[in-house]
Amino acid sequence: xxxxxxxxxxxxxxxxxxxxxxxxxxxxxxxxNIEVIWKSFQLxxxxxEVATESYxxxxxxxxxxxxxxxxxxxxxxxxxxxxxxxDYHLDQSIIVNSLKAHQLIQxxxxxxxxxxxxxxxxxxFFIEGKNIADTETLVQLGKDFGLDESEIKANLEDEKYxxxxxxxIQEAQNIGVTGVPFFVFDRKYAVSGAQPAEAFLETLNKSxxxxxxxxxxxxxxxTEGKSCTVDGKCD
Numbered sequence: 001x002x003x004x005x006x007x008x009x010x011x012x013x014x015x016x017x018x019x020x021x022x023x024x025x026x027x028x029x030x031x032x033n034i035e036v037i038w039k040s041f042q043l044x045x046x047x048x049e050v051a052t053e054s055y056x057x058x059x060x061x062x063x064x065x066x067x068x069x070x071x072x073x074x075x076x077x078x079x080x081x082x083x084x085x086x087d088y089h090l091d092q093s094i095i096v097n098s099l100k101a102h103q104l105i106q107x108x109x110x111x112x113x114x115x116x117x118x119x120x121x122x123x124x125f126f127i128e129g130k131n132i133a134d135t136e137t138l139v140q141l142g143k144d145f146g147l148d149e150s151e152i153k154a155n156l157e158d159e160k161y162x163x164x165x166x167x168x169i170q171e172a173q174n175i176g177v178t179g180v181p182f183f184v185f186d187r188k189y190a191v192s193g194a195q196p197a198e199a200f201l202e203t204l205n206k207s208x209x210x211x212x213x214x215x216x217x218x219x220x221x222x223t224e225g226k227s228c229t230v231d232g233k234c235d
Contacts, residue, residue: 001033001034001035001185001186001207001208001211001215002035002037002186002187003034003035003036003037003183003184003185003186004037004038004039004183004184004187005018005021005036005037005038005039005181005182005183005184006039006040006041006168006172006177006180006181006182006184007038007039007040007041007118007180007181007182008040008041008042008043008098008102008180009098009101009102009105009118009121009122009125009132010043010047010093010095010098010125010132011043011180011181012077012081012088012090012126013077013080013180013181013193013194014122014180014181014194015081015086015122015126016077016080016081016084016086016194017181017183017193017194017195018118018119018122018181019084019085019086020084020194020195020196020197020200021183021197021200023084023197023200024197024198024199024200024201024204025200025204027197027201028201028204028205028208030208030212033208034204034208036114036115037109037114038105038109038114038115038117038118039168039171039172040102040105040106040164040165040168040169041168041169041172041177041180041182042097042098042099042102042165042169043098043179043180044062045097045099047095047096047097047098048096048097049096049097049099049100049133050096050133051094051095051096051131052095053095054091054095055074055090055091055093055095056070056071056074056090056091058095059073059074074090077090078090080194081126086126086127087127088126088127089126089127089128089129090126092128092129093125093126093129094125094129094130094131094132096131096132096133096134097133098132098133099133099162099165100132100133100135100138100156101121101125101132101133101138102161102165103155103156103158103161103162103165104117104121104138104141104142104152104155104156105117105118105121106161106164106165107142107147107151107152107155107156107158107161108142108145108147111146111147113145113146113147116145116146117142117145119145120141120142120144120145121141124137124141135153135156138152138156139152139153139156179192179193181193181194183200183203185203185204185207186207186208186210186211188207188210189203189206189207191203
C-alpha cells in the first residue's frame with residue numbers, strides 16, 4: 001500500500017511528523033507491505049538561495065509577528081521536537097531556498113533512498129545548521145546516505161528534477177494540500193500536520209484493512225521438487 005508524504009525540508013513540523021509516522025510504522029504489523037513515497041512541496045519558493053536573515057527575522061517579516069511572539073513559537077516547536085528525540089537548533093538554521101534540496105531528494109528517490117535523503121536534509125537544516133542550497137554541501141550530504149559524488153553533481157544541474165518538483169506541488173494543489181506535512185494513505189485517507197503516532201497508526205490500520213480487501217495476499221499450494229536455492233544449495 002502506498003503512503004505519499006508531501007513535505008518541505010525547512011518545515012519544522014515535517015521533521016516531527018516524520019518521526020511520529022515512523023514510530024507508528026514500527027508498531028504496524030504489516031509494515032513490509034507499505035511503500036513510502038516522498039513528495040516535494042515548497043512553503044516559500046521566493047526565499048533566496050543566499051541567506052540574508054535569521055530564522056527569527058524571516059518569520060517576523062513573513063508572519064508580521066513581533067520578535068517575542070516568534071521566539072516563543074520557535075521555543076514551543078523546539079520543545080515539541082525534543083519530545084520525539086530531535087535536538088533542534090533553530091537559531092543556527094540557515095534560511096535558504098529549498099529547491100536544490102528537493103532536486104537531491106528527487107534524484108535519491110530513483111535510487112530508493114528517498115527516506116534517507118529526507119532524514120539527512122532535515123538533520124542538516126534543523127540540527128547541524130548546514131546550508132542546504134549550497135551545492136558542495138548537498139554533495140556531501142548525498143554521499144552520507146550512499147549517493148555517488150559525480151552523479152549528485154550532474155543531477156543537481158538537471159532541469160528535469162525541477163519539473164518533477166513542480167509536478168508534485170501541482171498534484172498537492174489538486175488534492176487540496178495547503179500545508180505540510182501532509183500524509184496520504186492509499187489515496188483514500190489523509191493526515192495533516194505533525195499528528196501523534198497514535199493518529200498515524202489508526203489511519204494505517206484503517207486504510208490497510210481496506211487495501212488488503214482489494215489486494216489479497218497470494219497463498220500458493222506448492223508441489224515440491226528438486227531445486228536450487230539462492231544460497232547455492234541444490235537438492
